[in-house]
Each structure stands twice: as structure tokens, then as C-alpha cells.
Amino acid sequence: MLTKEFNYKVVPNGVCAAEGFLASGVHCGLRKNKNKPDLALIYSENLCQAAAVYTQNKVKGAPIYVTQKHLKNHQAQAIIVNSGNANTCNANGEKDAKTMCQTIAAQLDIEESDVVVASTGIIGQPLPIDLISEAASELKNQLSREGNDQAAAAILTTDTCQKEYALSIEIAGKTVRIGGISKGSGMIHPNMATMLCFVTTDVAIEAALLQEALRAVTDETFNMVSVDGDTSTNDMVTVLASGLAENPLITDSQSAEYQLFIQGLYVVLRELSRKIAQDGEGASKLLECQVTGAKDKATARLIAKSVITSSLVKSAMFGQDPNWGRILCAIGYSEGDFSIENVQVDLASVKGRATVCLNGSHIAFDVAQLEEILTEDEIFIYVDLGQGQAKATAWGCDLTYDYVKINADYHT
Amino acid sequence: MLTKEFNYKVVPNGVCAAEGFLASGVHCGLRKNKNKPDLALIYSENLCQAAAVYTQNKVKGAPIYVTQKHLKNHQAQAIIVNSGNANTCNANGEKDAKTMCQTIAAQLDIEESDVVVASTGIIGQPLPIDLISEAASELKNQLSREGNDQAAAAILTTDTCQKEYALSIEIAGKTVRIGGISKGSGMIHPNMATMLCFVTTDVAIEAALLQEALRAVTDETFNMVSVDGDTSTNDMVTVLASGLAENPLITDSQSAEYQLFIQGLYVVLRELSRKIAQDGEGASKLLECQVTGAKDKATARLIAKSVITSSLVKSAMFGQDPNWGRILCAIGYSEGDFSIENVQVDLASVKGRATVCLNGSHIAFDVAQLEEILTEDEIFIYVDLGQGQAKATAWGCDLTYDYVKINADYHT
Structure with a gap:
């Protein structure tokens, strides 16, 4: 914008x-x-x-x-x-x-x-x-x-x-x-x-x-x-x-x-x-998902929101676990017009950036480097679909014990 | 069926x-x-x-x-x-x-x-x-x-x-x-x-x-x-x-x-x-939401799934908290053809059944009785829309510390 x-x-x-x-x-x-x-x-x-x-x-x-x-x-x-x-x-x-x-x-x-x-x-x-x-x-x-x-x-x-x-x-x-x-x-x-x-x-x-x-x-x-x-x-x-x-x-x-x-x-x-x-309830990390290369804006928006909404992605980020399979899963169940064969996923923070998925498949990456990247408070998830020019960004947070604590046992 | x-x-x-x-x-x-x-x-x-x-x-x-x-x-x-x-x-x-x-x-x-x-x-x-x-x-x-x-x-x-x-x-x-x-x-x-x-x-x-x-x-x-x-x-x-x-x-x-x-x-x-x-990850309770009185089946299905999918409803059930406002909120953001002015919500288990919301609004209920009902392992959420004959049932579970634990810090 x-x-x-x-x-x-x-x-x-x-x-x-x-x-x-x-x-x-x-x-x-x-x-x-x-x-x-x-x-x-x-x-x-x-x-x-x-x-x-x-x-x-x-x-x-x-x-x-x-x-x-x-x-x-x-x-x-x-x-x-x-x-x-x-x-x-x-x-x-x-x-x-x-x-x-x-x-x-x-x-x-x-x-x-x-x-x-x-x-x-x-x-x-x-x-x-x-x-x-x-x-x-x-x-x-x-x-x-x-x-x-x-x-x-x-x-x-x-x-x-x-x-x-x-x-x-x-x-x-x-x-x-x-x-x-x-x-x-x-x-x-x-x-x-x-x-x-x-x-x-x-x-x-x-x-x-x-x-x-x-x-x-x-x-x-x-x-x-x-x-x-x-x-x-x-x-x-x-x-x-x-x-x-x-x-x-x-x-x-x-x-x-x-x-x-x-x-x-x-x-x-x-x-x-x-x-x-x-400042999401119980959050310890801000997640920003930037989707690029989509055919249209609506698809980019749906995918970005799907990734930052997934309980499994959110839990993995809390656990500082580079589980890109969950990111791919959340991309896959998004509605929108896309295929996943060209998708690339990178994870990044101020500690660096690394590709964890290329052409929709597993690639070798340095686990120690990834774990270091994920120790930070602001995590960036880059998803490139390789199918067009549209893009979108969404923001979320990790899912933590404290989210459950706040919502199961709250008092005003 | x-x-x-x-x-x-x-x-x-x-x-x-x-x-x-x-x-x-x-x-x-x-x-x-x-x-x-x-x-x-x-x-x-x-x-x-x-x-x-x-x-x-x-x-x-x-x-x-x-x-x-x-x-x-x-x-x-x-x-x-x-x-x-x-x-x-x-x-x-x-x-x-x-x-x-x-x-x-x-x-x-x-x-x-x-x-x-x-x-x-x-x-x-x-x-x-x-x-x-x-x-x-x-x-x-x-x-x-x-x-x-x-x-x-x-x-x-x-x-x-x-x-x-x-x-x-x-x-x-x-x-x-x-x-x-x-x-x-x-x-x-x-x-x-x-x-x-x-x-x-x-x-x-x-x-x-x-x-x-x-x-x-x-x-x-x-x-x-x-x-x-x-x-x-x-x-x-x-x-x-x-x-x-x-x-x-x-x-x-x-x-x-x-x-x-x-x-x-x-x-x-x-x-x-x-x-x-x-047996949902970390679950301590089975939730069953029965929606009745919907105009059509699709609406009944969407509402039943929305209620059992809401993180806030799931956390409240873990906390044994009769927070019916969260149930109404989850009904409200469902897609589908309905209005909420006639909605009635009951909570039940083998310990009994109690109405917590009538005509879309707060009604007085016995908090101690509700808390007793919610101690059970199987909780039933009854939603009657009062607008038709269609119905649907959905199943879910509560959201607990263990869900986060399993997914943030898992090992195969």
C-alpha cells in the first residue's frame, strides 16, 4: 500500500x-x-x-x-x-x-x-x-x-x-x-x-x-x-x-x-x-506471514490468514520448531485458486532467513540455524506461490499454555 | 439419520x-x-x-x-x-x-x-x-x-x-x-x-x-x-x-x-x-453440539461446527465455565441464513441440563448447578434457533494445556 x-x-x-x-x-x-x-x-x-x-x-x-x-x-x-x-x-x-x-x-x-x-x-x-x-x-x-x-x-x-x-x-x-x-x-x-x-x-x-x-x-x-x-x-x-x-x-x-x-x-x-x-492472549511471539506470487489478491489473503490462524503452526512457533509441513498443510486447506507444486517457504527473523521448502517438497536445511532463527520474538513466514504477482500480509501470534490459562480460568 | x-x-x-x-x-x-x-x-x-x-x-x-x-x-x-x-x-x-x-x-x-x-x-x-x-x-x-x-x-x-x-x-x-x-x-x-x-x-x-x-x-x-x-x-x-x-x-x-x-x-x-x-490432542472432554430449529441443513451444520471449533468455547469448557456468551459469539460469526433473536442455548451432561440463554439474551441461572454439569467428561451444547426444522450435530473437544504441550514440544 x-x-x-x-x-x-x-x-x-x-x-x-x-x-x-x-x-x-x-x-x-x-x-x-x-x-x-x-x-x-x-x-x-x-x-x-x-x-x-x-x-x-x-x-x-x-x-x-x-x-x-x-x-x-x-x-x-x-x-x-x-x-x-x-x-x-x-x-x-x-x-x-x-x-x-x-x-x-x-x-x-x-x-x-x-x-x-x-x-x-x-x-x-x-x-x-x-x-x-x-x-x-x-x-x-x-x-x-x-x-x-x-x-x-x-x-x-x-x-x-x-x-x-x-x-x-x-x-x-x-x-x-x-x-x-x-x-x-x-x-x-x-x-x-x-x-x-x-x-x-x-x-x-x-x-x-x-x-x-x-x-x-x-x-x-x-x-x-x-x-x-x-x-x-x-x-x-x-x-x-x-x-x-x-x-x-x-x-x-x-x-x-x-x-x-x-x-x-x-x-x-x-x-x-x-x-x-x-499482544494476543498468552502470545510470546508475533508472526507475520507474507504471501507473494499469487494469481490474485483474494488467494494471497486467504493463504496468509490460513497460515497465521493454524493452531498447529502457532504451537510449532511457540515450540521454536521449524515444522514447515504444518505450514504447507495450512496453505493446502486454504480456499483460493492455486496449486502447490511451485511453493517456496522461508522462515526468518532478525537472526537470519532460511528456505525450508522448495517446489512444494522437503529440502535439506540447517536445523540448528532454523532453531536459532525461531528463538526471536518476531517471526516472518514467507510463502511464494510462483504463480502470479499478487501478495498479502497477515499477522498473528503463537499458541501458548498461557492462552489456555487465560481463557479457561479467567476473572474480570 | x-x-x-x-x-x-x-x-x-x-x-x-x-x-x-x-x-x-x-x-x-x-x-x-x-x-x-x-x-x-x-x-x-x-x-x-x-x-x-x-x-x-x-x-x-x-x-x-x-x-x-x-x-x-x-x-x-x-x-x-x-x-x-x-x-x-x-x-x-x-x-x-x-x-x-x-x-x-x-x-x-x-x-x-x-x-x-x-x-x-x-x-x-x-x-x-x-x-x-x-x-x-x-x-x-x-x-x-x-x-x-x-x-x-x-x-x-x-x-x-x-x-x-x-x-x-x-x-x-x-x-x-x-x-x-x-x-x-x-x-x-x-x-x-x-x-x-x-x-x-x-x-x-x-x-x-x-x-x-x-x-x-x-x-x-x-x-x-x-x-x-x-x-x-x-x-x-x-x-x-x-x-x-x-x-x-x-x-x-x-x-x-x-x-x-x-x-x-x-x-x-x-x-x-x-x-x-x-481423544483429540490434549482433550479432557468430548463436546457434542446439537443444533435444531435451523431454516436449512447447511446453516445447522455451519453453526454446530463453528461452536465446537471456537478456541474460546473450547477453553471455557476446559475451565468448566458456563460462558455462554462465547457460544453466542461463535454462533454469530457462522456463515449461514439465520437471525439470533430466538436462539436458546442449553448446557448438559449426565449431571443434568440447564438453559443459559433464552431469546438471544442473558437469563438468570444457577451457577453452582452449571459448574456441576460441566465437571463431566461429555458435555452437550444444545442450540435451538427457533426458525425451522433442520438440525445437525458436531463433535469436538476442549482446548487444554496438553494440546499446546503436544504440539509445541512433540517427538515421534
Whole structure:
């Protein structure tokens, strides 16, 4: 997705990097641990163009339905998010999600319909809405340009670390910032959207183009991540654009300015996606599978995702075992248009790179070198099909004892 | 698949239960442990009608290709199987698989093309074919009516127990026996066929009807099993019919006789499938998901498989945790034609049954009772969609520390 000429600078402050955005995070009591904030607010000083993509799970969290209604006019000014409870499969879910929007809108003196709402946590337990309502004024009072840290912490569940990333680019002589925060560790197998991710930018862009950019970029980033094959009910990626960078309004998807913006958005979402894969429940290694030489993009995507989703490949990576037969097996059961007779598989890390399969068959390799390569935390699996020009990349993580521990014996 | 009137008797001797069949198993050295037989032979005293279904993985083991050629005439008289090496993704794979058939055919004085060959074990390691050739005469000499036990042992890999089942039914006043052995523990997510399973019967039936029956029954049994979502490269189910029961030849799929036979075959394959799910790598519990009330069969099948394949559901069952939200999530991301507003989910075991979700939402339930239900080794998950008459059942197992241990740190 990136051209060779694309330049950007990494900047601090995640969701507060762009002009006009404040954030906060507080502990309202949904999570038992008082040191863990569980309610986040992102606020823009002016009304923003807004875009979002959502989970394709037929079971959807109540906040998804409310947010979809609120974004019909492609505008928003605030995002409220709680962790500790997904507000999904509850009798009063939509009512509670609306109450969250009403309460914070009243505090901020904005329209209820300009609030995006999201929830993450356990499914099927009634949401203690009073805890949220009582915390609304503190949440507003804590808003600041330095609030990114608290907001990034408040949206986490089983995540072991905060996930934030921001960069700046130049568009038509103006500095444009794009930054975001994300969460996600288990129930990660996004389909058309993903886990919670909130992006802010000060670019000036038409809402329809913002939506187009978001959909194109999530297809190449969040939709190429899998931790455990389970597509969540509450996945959502939202982007708010304040326009305060004062670049000439982007109105044409063929323009150089749009191409710059979409590349910046790609880098932000790719980094936030990788952080989710890396922090997959129980994960000790990030796996990146790059498929090249496919006849078409769809086939490349299916194979890349199949490899990083295979429990047997994931277990082998945890065991630092160069068992390429399992990789070939996962390629083989992918749907898509390909044959395997030309396939080459390489394994790599910062320790080096080695071919483990050539023309679909066993070749001799140095086992000690391979085992050394696989000791690293980031493992690259290169699959070349030798049948065309299409390519795709997917991200996942290894399958460890801790994944089972976290999911068999968890407590909120 | 079963009518209320269907009667059968369980009988001993698995693959040797039917008239005319002998079996043996020896240690030829493919596996390091000398106490584990690793080469099996099933032999019929007369030429049989034969049918088979195979893996849909695009990467197929060499034995699959050789067996497909040999069964073009729908006849076979012997089956040779090794464990410890899958003979897949090897440069000389087909040549070695052919050599296995030639060698045993010469010993048995039958046609090479009347031998079915199968291999299971590690992918991508050259097969030490000499070990097999050298053991061929002993394999033949050991053949006996009591050889089922040795053959059932010789086809195992990471399985913790032998899998055999046989029954007898009455067809047109004659006693017909159907029995089989199977293996499979990891890389289990059959698609159109499954792990290794060898069935023998003395029924007299036309080859085309035998194939039709096998395909219909595997769709309802092996194709509804998943241990880890990985479809193997070597899956195969074969049935040999000797005709020695002397029932009038079955030639009509609408006949009462065919209906009796297919029900008998269903019970045998269902029991062998369940044994594979129950013995899934690291498994401590068998999971059975029964979906009812679907609009169509395809939807019922997709949902049942989605539930028993979900890593999060599997981990929760290991943890004896009635986390029905994860079940609803797995229903929701199934493909198929359904809505979830009427869905009811019950959990059950021999300790009792309790509803955990009604009309797609949380209902109050007795947590202590649920936890007691989930202590058992066989857990039933009932999903009623309330939208039609179609139903399906799928089998799986829980996800445990031992699954990771076996697959991260295994040795042959």
C-alpha cells in the first residue's frame, strides 16, 4: 500500500496527537481492580467528519447499533468507551448504550447523536449503567491534551500493554497528524472491521472519502490479523477528522493529497494491528506471514490468514520448531485458486532467513540455524506461490499454555 | 439419520468382525518405540467392492493419489497402512507408496492395483521404504481373525487409545456385520473425508451404492468433527465389502435393505468419529453440539461446527465455565441464513441440563448447578434457533494445556 516516496514522522500522544483532540480515562467500577481505569472519553473541540467499520458477526453488541445510527450523518464530536462489560446480549443493551451517549453529551453540551459509543468485556452480563453515569462528570473534568495515556489504558481488557501510535505527514504544505489507540487480545479474528480502535486526525477531508479510506485500510490491516479465530461481537474502528490542519479539503480519491492521507492512515492502522497480534492472549511471539506470487489478491489473503490462524503452526512457533509441513498443510486447506507444486517457504527473523521448502517438497536445511532463527520474538513466514504477482500480509501470534490459562480460568 | 425401528447389536473385533477379513500389525521401525506397532495390514479372503472418500486439502499425501488410482475399478482386497511418516511432500512419495502396494501384493499373491495404501505421521520427511519392504512377509504371516487389535494399534500416532467399533444387523434374514478402526488426534478438521478410518463389511452391495452410502454417512459423522481446525493432508475413509453375508445384492438406494445398511454404517462411523473427538490432542472432554430449529441443513451444520471449533468455547469448557456468551459469539460469526433473536442455548451432561440463554439474551441461572454439569467428561451444547426444522450435530473437544504441550514440544 506504500509508495517508495512516502515520508512520515512518528509523533507522541496517540489519539491526542492531532489538533483539537482531548482525552481522559477514569475508574468507574466496572472492573474490580481500582488501579485499572475502565471508562474512556475522546473529545474534539469542533464537530468532526467521522467514519467507522464494524464487526460482521451476526451477534452484535448494543453499542454497535447505537453508533451506526449516530454516524448516519457522518459527523461526531466525542467517543465514550467502557471496558469490563461488552453490553452485548443484554435485554436493555441499546437503552443503556443510548444512556451512555445522553449522559456524556449533557456533560459536554453537544448533541447525543454526535457521540460514538463502544463497549468491551464479558458478553451477556447486564451493564451497571449507574456506575458510568456517576463517573461522567469526572470523565469530562479530566479531559486534556495529555489524556491519551489514561484513555489508552481504560479501553484494555486482557491486553498486557497499551496500544497507541501516531505520525505526522505533509499534505499541500500543511502538517497533518493521524494517531490512534486500540485494544484487543483475545476473540481476535476481525472480519471487515476489528477490535476497538479509535483514530483521530486533523486532516480536512470529505466524510465519504474518509469512509472509503478507512474501509480500504482496515482490509489490509485489522482484517489481516488473527489471534484465535474468534470474530468478536463488538469490533469497531472509528476515525474522527477535525479539519484543523487546514490543508485544502480532500475531495478526490485520485488526488495526490488523498494518496498521502491513505498511506498515513495505513501506517497507523498497520502498527496498531501488529500491536494487537503481538499482544494476543498468552502470545510470546508475533508472526507475520507474507504471501507473494499469487494469481490474485483474494488467494494471497486467504493463504496468509490460513497460515497465521493454524493452531498447529502457532504451537510449532511457540515450540521454536521449524515444522514447515504444518505450514504447507495450512496453505493446502486454504480456499483460493492455486496449486502447490511451485511453493517456496522461508522462515526468518532478525537472526537470519532460511528456505525450508522448495517446489512444494522437503529440502535439506540447517536445523540448528532454523532453531536459532525461531528463538526471536518476531517471526516472518514467507510463502511464494510462483504463480502470479499478487501478495498479502497477515499477522498473528503463537499458541501458548498461557492462552489456555487465560481463557479457561479467567476473572474480570 | 436413524429411524426409530433401527436395531443393531454391538459385536467385538472391529475390522475383523465381518466375514472374510483378517488383519495384522507389526513394528517395522518407523517409530522409535519398539513396543508400538507401526505397520498394519487388513486383508480380505476374496476380492471386495470398495469405496473411499479423501481429504479436500490441496496438499495431499502421496498414498492418496495411489489409492485413488487403485480404486478406479471400485475393487480392493487389502489395505496397508504405516504410522510415523505421512509420506507427504516428499520427492519420491508416489514411488514409495506404489512400492508399498507392490511389496505386499507380491506377499499376498494379489494384484498391486487391489491394494489400498495409507500413511500417517510427520509431513515432509523421506519415507524409509526399506523398513516397510523388509517387514512385509512378517506382516502377512501375522494375519489372523484376531489381528484387529494389532492393526488398530499400528495406525495410531499421538492417539492415546485404540479406536474400534463393530455391529451386526439383519438384512433380508441374513446377518450383516460392519466394523472399523480409526485413528486421529491432531490436525483434525475433516473436509469431505477425514483422518484414517478403515471399515470392513460382509454385506453384498453394488460398488456405486457403497460409495454413495459412504459419502452420505461421512458427511454426517467425520465431516462434523474438529479437534483443532486443521484439515490434514492424508485424510481417508475406506470401506471394503466382501459380500460373504450372502444377503441379496443391494442395488437400489430406495430399498429397505439399503436403508438398513446405511444406518448401520452411520452408527459405526459416528462412534469412530466420537472416539476421535474424545481423544483429540490434549482433550479432557468430548463436546457434542446439537443444533435444531435451523431454516436449512447447511446453516445447522455451519453453526454446530463453528461452536465446537471456537478456541474460546473450547477453553471455557476446559475451565468448566458456563460462558455462554462465547457460544453466542461463535454462533454469530457462522456463515449461514439465520437471525439470533430466538436462539436458546442449553448446557448438559449426565449431571443434568440447564438453559443459559433464552431469546438471544442473558437469563438468570444457577451457577453452582452449571459448574456441576460441566465437571463431566461429555458435555452437550444444545442450540435451538427457533426458525425451522433442520438440525445437525458436531463433535469436538476442549482446548487444554496438553494440546499446546503436544504440539509445541512433540517427538515421534
